[in-house]
Amino acid sequence: MSIRNRWLMISVGLGILLNPLNSSMVSVAIPRLQHVFQLDYTVVSWIIFSFYIASAIAQPIMGKASDLFGRRRIFLSGLVVSFVASLLAPLSLNFGWLIVFRIVQSIGTSMMVAVGMAIVRIHIREKQATALSVLSIFLSGAAAIGPFIGGVIIHWWGWPAIFLVNIPFVVTSFLLAWRHIPNDVPSMTSVARNMSFRRWSDWIDAPGVLLFTVGLVALLVGLLSAKSSGQISFSNVIVGLIGFVGLAAFVRHELKAKAPFFPLRTFAKYPAMTWVNVEFMVVNLLFYSLFFGLPSYLQIVRHVSEFHTGMLMLSLGLCSLVASPMAGRWIDKSGPRPALLMSGVLMTFGSVWIVIMSLDQTSPVISVCVALAAFGISNGLNSVAMQAALFQSSPKEIIGVASGIFNTSRYLGTILSSLLISSVMGDNFSFEGFRVLGIILTLISLSLVFVNWRHKESGQLHES
Template structure:
């Protein structure tokens, strides 16, 4: 009976948490279509990517804390309602601005489920817990892997609104199952009875505000300067505002007792810092290609959305195949050789794309996509293992939070880099320039991986 209950609980949580990677990856094949529909340049339409990852970067740690106050069941069910409403309203957006609002709300809703889904399974599933958590990881990695293909099919079937509508049955099914199988939350703890002011301080609302203002200001300033072809006093002022806000953010995080991002941890644990920097660069490189290649195929090579999604399967399937291989390899040899091979494959994939010609067969892109997919599968396991080896046992939770933050910062920077390389329009020259920059980043990651020493990654034994 307990086994059957656990299976239903896993299904309820899995159907909910897959909405975040599915929603974020499907949009990669819809960027060209949205640019045409709303008559926008590439820089402006890129905000459909920015807003999702910005909201996720803020919402996931916030909702993780909020669940300690209000209960994980409440947060999970609320996330499903928010996600369902945003996915339903997005196709009705009268303009691109309202679509960005719906997309941001969708990101917050799906982040609520990701923030507490793993915790629910860790607490409620007592038997074969590691296997249960790996199943949830497969829900997320599988959704991200097939997202571009599903997006291409949806665009072929019902244009861009279909990539939001397809989320509705998943959210509805997860809500029905979750309502029946998720255990009721315990009575409110002392944290839940705090005053509103104390609650804001505990959540570090000022730090969240400065972090958000800083990132958005920098993005707006840099992208507007790139679009205009020069720095104006306006774009320069916005960039300075962003730098000032991030400086205030750093100063606050180093001093406050309950920081949004515990920056002191980086100074205290250099090995952990190295893992997070490498994870940031991995995501910068991977997502720059994850969103850049579909735009290249559609805008430069004039491949249909459906066939673009089909070609992108080379990346997703390669990642799924590489992940279990990486797990066995890490168990035998540690994370270092896995990370070295992964960095080399990312570098070779970037070089391959940089050497493409306008007349190169479209199918040749699959070689680079397969290399990036394999490297992504290797990194997912290798860097996770390096993280646990470099973090003291007493702060594994904090380390995991920092790890996720590094991922989102990397994805945000990937979109910024792509926007800066392209400017107003996606071109073959800009794509080649992007690939060259990514090849340099890949080489840097090779040297970072070579510096990994399993002997140094033993701080996890410290209490």
Template sequence: MELKETAVKRREMLLITAVALGTLLNPLNTTMISVALARLQEDFQLTFADVSWLISTYYLASAIGQPLMGKWSDLFGRKKVFMLGLLLVTLSSSLAPLSPSFGWLIGFRIIQAMGSSALFPSGMGIIRSQITSNQAKALGIISIFSSTSAAFGPSLGGLLLHYGDWPLIFICNFPFIIGSFLLAWKVFPKDPKTAGRAADMDWPGVALFSATIFMWLLFFLSLADGLSLWKLIVGAGLSFWLYRYELRQSKPFINVAFLRKNMNVTRIYVQFILTNIAFYSIMFGIPSYLQRVQMMDPQKTGLVMLSIAGFSVLVTPLVGRWIDRSGSKPPLIAGTASVVGGSLLLLLIQDQASAVTIFLVLCVLGIANGFNNLGMQTALYDFVTKEETGIASGLFMTSRFIGTILSSSLLVALFGKNITTPHLHSMAWICAGIGVLMLALTVRMPRGNMRKGVE
């Protein structure tokens, strides 16, 4: 009996590892490219506004791909969709280094985003179906693993650029792909026969959601040149149309009825959008600033950015114990307050600042990231039942990508034509304001009382 339990636990750990290696590919590739932006600008003769499309299109494809691939995994089989995702990432990672132009590189990044977007929802679905005890803990591990890998992206990207060039950022995916593929092939159960058909998809909902996200992206990217009233009106109109349409569907692409019914969860999504605006503005803005203004090479930039990743990892176990004792709210208050404090500390950075000063300032933002990531994920599971975990996790990741899209738009508005220390300080004030909003939402958050329902 004991041997059987050991074998089951070993299989579950291998299954979690397979999913974790796959799910880290999306956030890792989201941020690894940040250190290469300056190099890509030189290579393809681009402005920061031009090269930012490499970020924006990846976010756009991910925001659409996450719920789309989640629906496909339910219809056609989670193992099939997971493997398909790995194959798409393999294809894009193989071809991107050979891109003859910047347009081709954007195309391969979109394929990479769609492939990596398949891994989180299908992987989460497999874990939910195969791990019956401590399921929320397993889902939390994957979510944390996924979020933490984003923080390590700039550091890894900096090292790769130091020892090679930007193509290495794509080639380094292969160890993760191979490890995930071999483990998934071995431990994932065969997909049951499904009656799913492509016609079962809410294709009008997919089209409306895609058009809405794309229009808001165009609106925010155009803010650098002034307010575009027609884009604002079209974006708002499409949002209202999407809401009304999906509310009437029995199998909607975006379950707005779930959002309307669970207002605490909806507020968590709003807060997670704000969290990602601040986090990704810093993760993409700081590396370009360090290389353009502080004249750091990619390796030194990556080492300085390691402060965010390192302190995120260091505080996560401490935050976990604090959450176990006191719930999600107190750590989230500390995390959101740290966003405000860390953003204001960026104002201390001047031209020709020492690397140590910048490192110490970013440490505070790393601590904030550790608090907020785990705090937001556990807060989500406080307010959803076990049966709602799948839909809640999918919308949680969609919220993340909406936040990242907004962060790229903010950076284009600030850094699109020139990167200077005053522009960095403007970003700091905006992130501090976002932190204040996050703090206000956290203070109003009720203490979760459904923990037993999701365990």
């Protein structure tokens, strides 16, 4: 690979790592935010919901926008948006403003993720597979070490530092990208300028985006408000119903839309691919329930500092990074199903360990590393095996659409994990709540083991 291409890789890598880094650092910051803003976990969990909802919406839209405005322009604009959000978030007057800047940050970082891979595919012709694998390391590595970085900087400099730490990455990436990312040729900016508002709306499927956002947010507000207050009020029911109606209208609209935001018709046409996405959503529900739940448990219930929480969480990321390349070689020989079966077994073991650990309130804190290692290895297996299963189940002509749906499944699983934690824990984390969470995760992971065992025995992907 030439020196120029290496610098291009670095400039893109430093940009795309901001999305997983910021989504993972916050896992250690939640107890501190609860204390600073005097809020319960249910309310503070919107720091997670808002980021993933915005990412799920922004990434496909920005991918489309890059076709009109150019990938270089979208990438550089994303860096500017991320810079502004990172500067303003620490100045938030209240939690509401912090959520606003968190959403802006999610949009900015999503702009880079949406076009980063495409920039490498277009401009790096030699050893392209190696280049894409390096970008994957930027993404997975940032997610893996995010809790560790978050724990260290919060311990020494407070929660605003998890936003300010982005600035060196943003500035470096911008300077390198400005110099090393070539201009897009040909540019379709003139076409974009001549588009009418109605054509813009149809092009991005604005009605679909609006229905999805309103429906999902209203449903989450209704469910979380009922849990937070401890009772189901008339207003909770109304908001929840608005959410259900909005999502139902979204499904109906997407089935009829010519250029849908979320191509639901693809699910009906390819049931095997549909199951892969459902399984991927469940896998992320399991993983992120531990990822976001354990740091709060350690700090609130076991009184572990942010610094030591970050150190403990590092075992999760390291095990995941070590397992991924080993999983690749295994899957090349045996296919994805054996690895997915082993992943389910590991998550079941880790979930059972959570239950055992919460039964003994005097157990050493270091014992959480057993569950973290089990979930970390399983995540390394899943990151490769689920992608391989997607490629097996998706026709080549729709692999781009399939990849977009696949990423959305990840975000939905993450959102569901936060909803599960909020529903189980309520206002306060406790040994009992963490035990219930462990039991639920055990039941879900056992179901995955059963399904993958059936598939392994039959030697076929699931088809509905």
